[in-house]
Amino acid sequence: MNIFIIGIGLIGGSFAKDIKRLRPESRIYGIDTKPAHEEEALSLGIIDLKSSYDELHLADMVIVMVPVDAMVAELPKILDAVNDDCVVFDGGSTKSLVCKTVADHPKRRNYLSAHPIAGTEFSGPSAAIENLYAGKTNIICEVEKTAFKLQEKALELFHDMGMRICYMNPEAHDKHIAYVSHLSHISSFMLGKTVIEKEKNERDIFDMAGSGFESTVRLAKSSPAMWTPIFKHNKENVLDALSEYIQNLQDFKQLLENDDYGGIYNEMTDTNRIREILKGIPLNK
Amino acid sequence: MNIFIIGIGLIGGSFAKDIKRLRPESRIYGIDTKPAHEEEALSLGIIDLKSSYDELHLADMVIVMVPVDAMVAELPKILDAVNDDCVVFDGGSTKSLVCKTVADHPKRRNYLSAHPIAGTEFSGPSAAIENLYAGKTNIICEVEKTAFKLQEKALELFHDMGMRICYMNPEAHDKHIAYVSHLSHISSFMLGKTVIEKEKNERDIFDMAGSGFESTVRLAKSSPAMWTPIFKHNKENVLDALSEYIQNLQDFKQLLENDDYGGIYNEMTDTNRIREILKGIPLNK
Numbered sequence: 001m002n003i004f005i006i007g008i009g010l011i012g013g014s015f016a017k018d019i020k021r022l023r024p025e026s027r028i029y030g031i032d033t034k035p036a037h038e039e040e041a042l043s044l045g046i047i048d049l050k051s052s053y054d055e056l057h058l059a060d061m062v063i064v065m066v067p068v069d070a071m072v073a074e075l076p077k078i079l080d081a082v083n084d085d086c087v088v089f090d091g092g093s094t095k096s097l098v099c100k101t102v103a104d105h106p107k108r109r110n111y112l113s114a115h116p117i118a119g120t121e122f123s124g125p126s127a128a129i130e131n132l133y134a135g136k137t138n139i140i141c142e143v144e145k146t147a148f149k150l151q152e153k154a155l156e157l158f159h160d161m162g163m164r165i166c167y168m169n170p171e172a173h174d175k176h177i178a179y180v181s182h183l184s185h186i187s188s189f190m191l192g193k194t195v196i197e198k199e200k201n202e203r204d205i206f207d208m209a210g211s212g213f214e215s216t217v218r219l220a221k222s223s224p225a226m227w228t229p230i231f232k233h234n235k236e237n238v239l240d241a242l243s244e245y246i247q248n249l250q251d252f253k254q255l256l257e258n259d260d261y262g263g264i265y266n267e268m269t270d271t272n273r274i275r276e277i278l279k280g281i282p283l284n285k
Numbered sequence: 286m287n288i289f290i291i292g293i294g295l296i297g298g299s300f301a302k303d304i305k306r307l308r309p310e311s312r313i314y315g316i317d318t319k320p321a322h323e324e325e326a327l328s329l330g331i332i333d334l335k336s337s338y339d340e341l342h343l344a345d346m347v348i349v350m351v352p353v354d355a356m357v358a359e360l361p362k363i364l365d366a367v368n369d370d371c372v373v374f375d376g377g378s379t380k381s382l383v384c385k386t387v388a389d390h391p392k393r394r395n396y397l398s399a400h401p402i403a404g405t406e407f408s409g410p411s412a413a414i415e416n417l418y419a420g421k422t423n424i425i426c427e428v429e430k431t432a433f434k435l436q437e438k439a440l441e442l443f444h445d446m447g448m449r450i451c452y453m454n455p456e457a458h459d460k461h462i463a464y465v466s467h468l469s470h471i472s473s474f475m476l477g478k479t480v481i482e483k484e485k486n487e488r489d490i491f492d493m494a495g496s497g498f499e500s501t502v503r504l505a506k507s508s509p510a511m512w513t514p515i516f517k518h519n520k521e522n523v524l525d526a527l528s529e530y531i532q533n534l535q536d537f538k539q540l541l542e543n544d545d546y547g548g549i550y551n552e553m554t555d556t557n558r559i560r561e562i563l564k565g566i567p568l569n570k
Binding site for chain 1: 404406461464465466468469470471472473474475476477478479480481482483484497498499500501502503504505506507509510512513514516517520523524526527528529530531533534535537538541542544546549550551552553554555556557558559560562563
């Protein structure tokens with residue numbers, strides 16, 4: 001089986017590592033806009049050979065793991081180039097615009113819209129890790145628009161990688177993910193900004209960071225090149241989530257200004273429910 | 286050596302575990318307002334015997350690890366009860382009010398004001414872990430007000446536990462910690478609240494939480510009984526930090542409303558500096 005991975009950073013590279021273990025007979029072709037990433041992936045043994053769109057007709061499976069703005073630009077060209085028995089799936093963090101972009105493409109049936117929810121705050125081929133996806137959720141959108149045999153080929157791989165499959169429409173995906181993932185990133189980036197601005201002496205942050213700051217601010221290490229287009233694609237949902245978050249912070253501030261410590265206690269007690277909700281979620285390291 | 290630990294939850298219990306290893310000849314007396322905590326600590330072997338204030342005159346060292354509102358109420362009584370050669374130190378997350386409370390106490394010289402910056406989101410004696418404090422920072426306030434020989438006794442223990450010592454005045458401590466620790470907790474609690482309110486179907490949170498939410502919201506599992514008095518003690522600093530955080534979130538929202546994606550990219554790139562700042566900080570699990 002010829003498998004092409006377009007975008008061989010953390011996400012694409014981690015797919016490659018699992019495929020090497022699970023489908024040892026397959027050849028993995030790598031394509032990346034950064035020649036340094038291609039070289040690194042090759043020397044790390046993540047891909048078997050460097051390739052280009054000219055060879056896409058050889059592919060049995062194409063895995064597209066690029067930022068979502070590149071996704072809407074590239075996906076139609078990729079579908080143009082593949083053969084009829086090839087399945088193309090992506091891993092973009094927003095789904096509505098991507099699905100709309102290829103809705104009328106003559107090869108729409110070759111595309112499966114996916115979002116494997118996994119990652120770390122690092123990037124590039126050297127950040128790729130085996131079993132990143134085991135136990136994680138993979139959200140599949142508009143599954144009925146993909147040819148049955150091609151659905152099967154992709155879903156079998158996801159199954160073997162240990163992913164849990166969840167079907168959703170693109171609009172519901174984008175709305176939920178704005179709250180559960182995109183808002184977390186903004187909250188973390190702005191926390192980092194607030195602390196850096198105040199603590200001009202960075203040594204003080206370092207010295208005092210033991211009590212929870214480092215985990216809360218972890219996502220502020222994430223790639224701006226990946227995240228800027230996500231916020232652009234999901235603007236309306238992210239604005240809704242952000243408005244509600246700011247309102248909740250203002251309400252908390254008001255309770256504190258009013259010395260309403262009973263109210264503050266209750267807010268925290270209500271939110272402690274998150275313990276039970278999160279119990280059993282595999283923690284990404 | 287007779288060591289009394291008042292408040293034998295996560296923080297006090299973790300002290301006890303290290304002391305058992307480092308000072309095997311010492312007897313550890315435990316005092317807690319919750320009889321169930323005393324029993325649990327005894328059955329887990331964290332303390333050697335249950336005790337009460339009536340026996341405090343036997344103490345060579347008293348470690349007070351109670352919420353900061355209980356601290357200001359109890360610390361004067363504890364100092365009243367100890368003998369002249371006993372060192373009393375605390376681990377409260379705010380320092381100004383505690384230091385003010387005992388400023389004129391006749392046994393002020395027996396007290397060392399400390400804040401070992403470590404913890405997890407769990408609580409109670411069963412949450413206590415060995416080596417919680419190794420490599421962590423312990424902030425000492427007003428060290429010059431403690432009798433020299435008593436400073437030495439406490440600092441030797443901190444050293445043997447592997448802590449890094451940092452001296453600061455109580456006002457500077459409370460200001461810095463509002464940004465680096467207290468704000469992280471509010472940001473996390475309100476993130477949890479926002480997501481829970483939106484996602485009435487908790488299964489959806491569970492299914493989609495792989496991408497960063499669970500680490501960003503970790504602190505929302507923290508104890509309201511511990512954190513409410515912290516926000517009360519440090520009200521003015523916390524309000525400052527919270528105002529700046531809300532302002533930064535509003536600025537980010539404005540950039541998104543204006544489709545200023547260059548601005549959003551730059552915000553994130555600037556904050557990526559947190560990678561270098563945090564490098565080397567031991568991560569609490």
